[in-house]
Amino acid sequence: MSAWLRAFWRALTRRDTGEAPPPPAGQDGPPALDIAPDDPIVAFFLRAPGAVEVDEIELDSPAVRALRAAGIKLVVPLVSQGELIGLLNLGPRLSEQEYSADDRALLNNLATQAAPALRVAQLVRQQQAETQERERLDYEMRVARLIQQTLLPRTSPTLPGWQLARHYQPARAVGGDFYDFIELTDGRLVLIVGDVTDKGVPAALLMATVRSFLRSAAQRLVAPGLVLRRANEHLCGDIPPNMFVTCLYAVLDPESGRLWYANAGHDPPYVRREGQVEELRAIGVPLGLMPDIEYQEHELVLEPGDSVLLYSDGLVEAHNSGREMFGFPRLQAAVARHAEARGQALIDALLADLAGFAGEGWEQEDDITLVVLEREPAAGAPARSRQAGDGAARLAGPWERLAEHRVPSQPGNEHLALRYLGEAVRRLDLPPRDLERLKTAVAEATMNAMEHGNSYRPDAPVLLEVLASPAAVMVRITDRGQGQPLPVLEVPDIEAKLAGLQSPRGWGMFLIERLVDHMRVSSGDERHTVELILYRKGDRYAGETT
Amino acid sequence: MPAKQLEASVRRLPGVAIIDLRGEINATAEAALNAAYAEAEQGDPRAVLLNFVEVDYINSTGIALIVGLLARARSSNRQLRAYGLSDHYVEIFHITRLADFMQVFSDEAAAVAVGES
Numbered sequence A: 001m002s003a004w005l006r007a008f009w010r011a012l013t014r015r016d017t018g019e020a021p022p023p024p025a026g027q028d029g030p031p032a033l034d035i036a037p038d039d040p041i042v043a044f045f046l047r048a049p050g051a052v053e054v055d056e057i058e059l060d061s062p063a064v065r066a067l068r069a070a071g072i073k074l075v076v077p078l079v080s081q082g083e084l085i086g087l088l089n090l091g092p093r094l095s096e097q098e099y100s101a102d103d104r105a106l107l108n109n110l111a112t113q114a115a116p117a118l119r120v121a122q123l124v125r126q127q128q129a130e131t132q133e134r135e136r137l138d139y140e141m142r143v144a145r146l147i148q149q150t151l152l153p154r155t156s157p158t159l160p161g162w163q164l165a166r167h168y169q170p171a172r173a174v175g176g177d178f179y180d181f182i183e184l185t186d187g188r189l190v191l192i193v194g195d196v197t198d199k200g201v202p203a204a205l206l207m208a209t210v211r212s213f214l215r216s217a218a219q220r221l222v223a224p225g226l227v228l229r230r231a232n233e234h235l236c237g238d239i240p241p242n243m244f245v246t247c248l249y250a251v252l253d254p255e256s257g258r259l260w261y262a263n264a265g266h267d268p269p270y271v272r273r274e275g276q277v278e279e280l281r282a283i284g285v286p287l288g289l290m291p292d293i294e295y296q297e298h299e300l301v302l303e304p305g306d307s308v309l310l311y312s313d314g315l316v317e318a319h320n321s322g323r324e325m326f327g328f329p330r331l332q333a334a335v336a337r338h339a340e341a342r343g344q345a346l347i348d349a350l351l352a353d354l355a356g357f358a359g360e361g362w363e364q365e366d367d368i369t370l371v372v373l374e375r376e377p378a379a380g381a382p383a384r385s386r387q388a389g390d391g392a393a394r395l396a397g398p399w400e401r402l403a404e405h406r407v408p409s410q411p412g413n414e415h416l417a418l419r420y421l422g423e424a425v426r427r428l429d430l431p432p433r434d435l436e437r438l439k440t441a442v443a444e445a446t447m448n449a450m451e452h453g454n455s456y457r458p459d460a461p462v463l464l465e466v467l468a469s470p471a472a473v474m475v476r477i478t479d480r481g482q483g484q485p486l487p488v489l490e491v492p493d494i495e496a497k498l499a500g501l502q503s504p505r506g507w508g509m510f511l512i513e514r515l516v517d518h519m520r521v522s523s524g525d526e527r528h529t530v531e532l533i534l535y536r537k538g539d540r541y542a543g544e545t546t
Numbered sequence B: 001m002p003a004k005q006l007e008a009s010v011r012r013l014p015g016v017a018i019i020d021l022r023g024e025i026n027a028t029a030e031a032a033l034n035a036a037y038a039e040a041e042q043g044d045p046r047a048v049l050l051n052f053v054e055v056d057y058i059n060s061t062g063i064a065l066i067v068g069l070l071a072r073a074r075s076s077n078r079q080l081r082a083y084g085l086s087d088h089y090v091e092i093f094h095i096t097r098l099a100d101f102m103q104v105f106s107d108e109a110a111a112v113a114v115g116e117s
Helices: A002-017 A040-047 A062-069 A101-151 A200-221 A224-235 A328-337 A344-358 A414-428 A432-453 A494-498 A508-515 B027-041 B060-075 B087-095 B108-113
Strands: A074-080 A083-090 A162-169 A176-183 A189-196 A245-253 A258-264 A270-273 A276-279 A297-301 A307-311 A368-375 A384-388 A399-407 A462-468 A472-479 A518-523 A528-535 B007-013 B016-025 B047-058 B079-083 B103-105
Touching: A040 A074, A040 A083, A074 A101, A083 A101, A101 A176, A101 A200, A162 A176, A162 A344, A176 A200, A176 A368, A189 A200, A189 A307, A189 A368, A200 A224, A200 A245, A224 A245, A224 A258, A270 A328, A276 A328, A307 A328, A328 A344, A344 A368, A399 A414, A414 A432, A414 A462, A414 A472, A432 A462, A432 A472, A432 A508, A432 A528, A432 B087, A494 B060, A508 B060, A508 B087, B007 B027, B016 B027, B016 B060, B016 B108, B027 B047, B027 B060, B047 B060, B047 B087, B047 B108, B060 B079, B079 B108, B103 B108
Parallel strands: B016 B047, B047 B079, B079 B103
Antiparallel strands: A074 A083, A162 A368, A176 A189, A189 A245, A245 A258, A258 A297, A270 A276, A270 A307, A297 A399, A307 A368, A384 A518, A399 A462, A462 A472, A472 A528, A518 A528, B007 B016
16 A cells, blocks of 8 residues: 555655655655656546556557556556546555456545545645745846846936936836946046846846946946947856847037947937937947947037937837837837927826827836936037037038047157048048048147147047048047137238248148138037048049149 | 158259258258258358158148248248149148248249249
């Protein structure tokens, strides 16, 4: 009888765990037996009227071979509601006699009563396991939410002349959205919106990793493309399979309004300007998918009144009861329609649109993150600027960043700037005379920056940035001229100079203004920047002779 | 990144002195340029020619130095001529109006010949 009990116990426990526990100490029970669902023995047992002699089973069945190998003589199927839920496996009788008809009858009787009891026990165990799993998931969700809420910014930075509003609405299952604001020591602000695939604790932990890395890289590297490249290198190899991170990384210069950004597979932001809403096209591979990825940098100058919306896919991928998706066109149209809604008001309007679209009883499927950055339309923004030439505003389109270098402030280093410029614009194939014009203008502006802005201080390099759009090339030269006034330009007059009425010098700015199509100068508390813009018009000198 | 120091030497042809310039005309060129001009003035040539064939860089300070030479030449009723400038620097000479006060030629022969007729 002890063999029966051991078999019963085995059948009971195996159903629950899928694995056989070790037999009780000092007892050699039959070995664990796994029966594949497509094993013909399953159908055989379901049809069997009761106990079956293993030696009499004529089936090509792995389970039968296993039973024989284990020395099982007699098997009693346990069937409940037409489902095979276990077996009573009996070895040879201890008396070495065959099982009698009475034994079989007793076993069949036992099986008839044990099967429903076993089924009930299995269901109870299953329910307990499900309850534990639910509790575990609830706990994980609380942990994940705690991680996310701990790491997301609690306040928005205050920038004079700017509005920054944000909204984060976690889904019940807690997705992997994150956003961050990082104030750089030079006054610029980093804005990040990202999304980790997966949900729960794994997503929250990955989000924490990415956030920490971006925070440490932001001050050190600054350039968005470089930050994303390093983050990708950091993640590749360590990230679990099938997980990746999308991330939009932008650097705002509040003084000039320049927004410098790169994208690792995140939904592209929208910019609203004079009622028109455009997508800021920037593409790139999500972080953690593959190594050695370059991230293109782009740039936009936000003028007073312009807004940028950064967001996660929780909004655009929300579905209504008809399984229709909110979608990008609807979001773009909504941002345009709510032209008067600024900052937090725009977020509120978009959420109201979403609520109207989704209808009552809508269950949020994914996290929703919205960040609105807006340059206030009121006059008196901190940056002072002067634009030379007309039509500069239309050059405020997206720029691709070709190069950024720091040029030590020492005499003669304008040549270093020219070398960097030449390398950066080589692939643009500028007409030679345009390139010469640009080089002379850049040399002059760099000399001014090194000498007048930085006083040739070795610890104060000049920042040289080269950007290109399909229509133009821009070179930006920034020094640390602290609050220096914009120079009052005296137009050099050669006759006055030859007559000794003007200094022979004073040609630098005059040449710059005449060699490029636009010059923009801006000056803040800590920086002085000259932007030189040259249109790409093909060879404007074709057919011209000197 | 040190700039290439200007080298300036003086040659003479009948009636003219030619200053052969090699290198960059920037702030560091002042002494060499002024010394060469002073040497060129000796013998009182009617014209001094600046040979820019081997000059690859002129910055705004260099322009100012040339303006200074032009003022000196004009004060002594001497012509200052230039030749061998690249198209870009010819444009610079026009933008600054230097070309209105000193004749610019493509080569030495033309620059020398102009006063011979």
